[in-house]
Amino acid sequence: MSQLRFNALKEVFRREPVKVEIPERLSRLYNQNVFSDETMKEYMTKSAYNYIKAAKLRGEKIPREIADQVASAMKEWALSKGATHYTHWFQPLTGSTAEKHDAFFSTTEEGGAIEQFNGSMLVQQEPDASSFPNGGIRNTFEARGYTAWDPTSAAFVIDTTLCIPSVFISYTGDTLDYKTPLLRALQSIDDSATEVAKYFDRNVTKVQSTLGWEQEYFLVDSALFNTRPDLQLTGRTILGHSPAKGQQLEDHYFGSIPLRILRFMQDLEVECMKLGIPIKTRHNEVAPNQFECAPIFEEANQAVDHNSLLMDLMTRVARRHNFKVLLHEKPFQGVNGSGKHNNWSLSTDTGENLLSPGKNPKKNLQFLTFFINTIKAVHDYGDILRSAIASASNDHRLGANEAPPAIISIFIGSQLSGVLDELEKVTEGKLSPDEKTDLKLNIVGKIPEILLDNTDRNRTSPFAFTGNKFEFRAVGSSANCAEAMMVINTIVSHQLKLFKKEVDGLIESGLQKDEAIFNVLRDYIKTSRKILFEGDGYSKDWEKEAAKRKLRNLKTTPEALKIEKEQKFKDVFIQNAVLSEVEIEARNEIKLEKYSTLIDIEAQVLADLARNHIIPTAVIYQNKLIENVKGLKDIFGAKEFQELAKEQIDLIKTISQRISSIKVAVDQLNSEKDKSHAIEDSQKRAEAYSNKVKPLFDVIRQDVDELEMLVDDEIWPLTKYRELLFTK
Template structure:
């Protein structure tokens, strides 16, 4: 019998929570910290010293020897540099553990080796980390020991943001400021801020670690660059929500425990659509804490998987032919006095504040569909978006029958007199209860779907940081709120003005609403007729960051400067090129050292068999045909491998980052596909005993 787990006792045990602050800090210091967390401001150095000592004492009591400023550079993952709590020994030789307020508030990691897109020259090394007081410090244990991790922002010597967190925090302040103007118009004077809340659902694959280590492509690229489909995939739909196997269940149990200790509200777990694919979903949190926690979720998944003899794959498309992984970004806005701005209520047609907020969001998404698409772009997501397993690359908004009907009434008549109600779902079984039915169905093909009291942005990639999409969401909605408030605050008759503005926004931006099948070709054609952008790749999306419209948006609210946007565009081009280059080099290495030699050896065996059969006077037609077919595919693979090397050599001569990225997308990637095709065909022709790597069947069905 397994031991009883006390979740309430372990939850947040590795986090320096507000509760622990309240216990350990003088009342006046705690009040100052809480005030800054809630309303902004700057700690005095004297107060920071008190907080630092309390934080250090708690960490040391829990085994910590080092601290780190934990930050999120433009790599999309986290970074940390560990410093011990030690100082010079005293006169008696006794070591004293110290941690000052200055060390808590500011750190100084080297900024020269992180992506900066030209913001920092190689010789310009200085960078700063600044404590994000709104995200709690936590303890992380690894082979080096227990580390106190202090969430921080990361900027250059000149103040440019070199990370994902700084723009996110700026965007949260922007949307709060502008949303407050909206709620004030409706008489809510008690709210002091509006909080962007996020709940990211995380999809992932688990494979056996021993098999993983035999696949060079999984090690270097995070996805299979070669691989024929297994005889069975996901077509029987028997994995989704299926019984969780014992080995996976053991992993999930340990994962939950580790996450709960870190204060991550891991709530839902289940098998996903593809074999070996699973999902974890947390409860909503403030956007920047949700971003921090999602990074911890991904990191902890990899760590715990290793303990169970498995490897966690977070790539968006680790296996061809089965569903890839995404990260559904559930986003909402609420005041600090408990009002969810996206709650339509029982009669949304009468909820004027909700209708204005909805109209502003539709305006924001339509106006900046290109930017929203860009925010979900990464190299792996190019394999997933628009592949009839994830939302299409075209941005549209699903509202559902109830809200679509309300919008239609407002657009056509200027007044919404009623709203569709959910009613009862009759089960037809006497022992089952009749269920209250929602007023609308859900739509899994929509990239941006309203799901009751939030929007679900379904395009985000599974390995990507959720900081960028939430920064963009906050920014574009802040702009729409600002423009609406500018008009309504000076209106002579507010009731008439808000009614007219809602109708105007809904009429002008109704093209973004689509409740149908986003996977259909008909929608692609319809979207083109509506003038909606269809940006199919990360490379094409990157330039949307630096359009005049985008620069105006981000500079208006102080989220990005033009230079910061240009740097990010360059980082995206470089990231794409470097990633595809690594994948291509891995393919060349595997083809030359594994696949081609293995098949050559096999053809020798076949040739010997042909000669032996013929010398015995028997019919060798089957053996001869097999040898000829395999030899033809082998020659095709060899030619394709040579061609890929030639294309890589050509790429090495291109200096312009944008031209290089497009070359990798249009030329190198095509050459990679040309090499994969014959190798995958050979996998289906060659004896499994001589195939040099584990197959799809080995990887996704033997976990």
């Protein structure tokens, strides 16, 4: 094993940056392999194109004959790009994307062959659903599932395959993917936000949710990756002593990008441009060998598809550069983990960002309406936001020094806090002319000026307002953005419906519209105070303060997932037609099962490494020491021997103690793993893995990591942190 490690290091030192062909202007590549609006206009009739636009804008159904026209146009375009196959590209609840390729090729009755692709093939495909997570929605022997075309997201060509973004449902019509509930949530927020936006602009007919994700990741050389069974099987290093230098000097953050890494980034950007992913930013992150990329904001559904596609592309492009992309939230202990910050906002078809103030009091009141309603939504349903980002991998990151805590709170900055303080003092009921003037000029009117200096971010806040958007920082780097976006849009949509009902009621009672809005917003500020926090989210004082405020600190995934079954949280999805009760129960079951399975796999990998790699290596080194001690005894007298061999004898004892401790802990680990695995109830099983199995990881790791510092470097079997993190 040690020989594998050193051979890998030699291979890395011989690497040269891969040449990448970059055009003078990346913009010329944009959407090159996408069935975009411009392409549709070129290949489709005007009538067919208008149906597609209507489906995107208003959710209107596409007639069968139009689907045939679209399929024909899509096929001709795909063939011109060299495509030979098509697939319904979907996002099952495995956390990755899925696809089944069918050839355009078809035989004719005359014995010839043609390329065939019609409306039926475009609209629906039937993959085998038996092996995808379903949470009990269907029996194992019932294999049928359906993918259905999502016309709101553009089709694209990768290599020789036309990829058609699709939803994935069971034979009974229940959702088995991330996209379907997201689309429902986006429809819900469109309906509710449009109705509220009409208070301020009657011309608004559509509101769309926007998303700008920031993708963090690590890169390690593929040769080094292949020397670490834990990285290969779990995505993280279960063992490994921290190097003397990690990120303490903060010299990697925004530093000069190493040439091999830069070539990978350039290659990735070229591929992204071709597929319409508007990557804008690239830079070094805080931890060694950690990086980030981010795109321009897009409509949320398209942005989610693009992020899922990006993760696929990263793996594909990294292979060309002899890298492995690590998307695990915490691949290395002791340095920052990786997140996927979801920057969320709402925009209208009239060009307004509803979370950005305007040039007059009316637009600023519109901003306050959506801003405060979002705060109220998170106040009432923050725990379901926590469950949306719960996973075995994200548990390693949340609450650490680079990620927000598991307590959901909102940071808005001192200036906006002051605005809310002033609004809370607004007189209840009707306002006098002087009160209205003061409110509009001195409070609401000054918001744009305030926000010019209110763009700082509290990095310890899981949900922070950053000028014209909310940044959900707690999302994990390997997660599908759809889950978080589905929850945010659902709870805000629900809150906006309640808001409109209250405002309309006050208007009917005799208050003017602005007075009614101010009255309701004032009440929301009073009732949502406890969710606002401006301080250090990492501090123990905040944990105590949060407990006083009765904010939950859901530190583990089983704790976070348990609340999904509370009726309050079920109702918000059911009432807004985003998820049915059956779908809620099924998805909860899938998440719990995935958590338990991942911990079980990690336990098996850890036991294997400890028993079959670490202990034998320690014994080999110990035997060398013993032989050396025996030699010293043969050469020197008793007194000199005692003095000269003392350090080695102590080292032999220490190694023996560590080996014994590891063996005992591994035996206990296997015992607790087997007990946990045997528990039938999914919630209790996940809790057992969390409370009984997972704590033993740290016990074993401590002993192994200490052995790493004792055993001869020449025979240590696992590639070390200093090599994984600092070998470029």
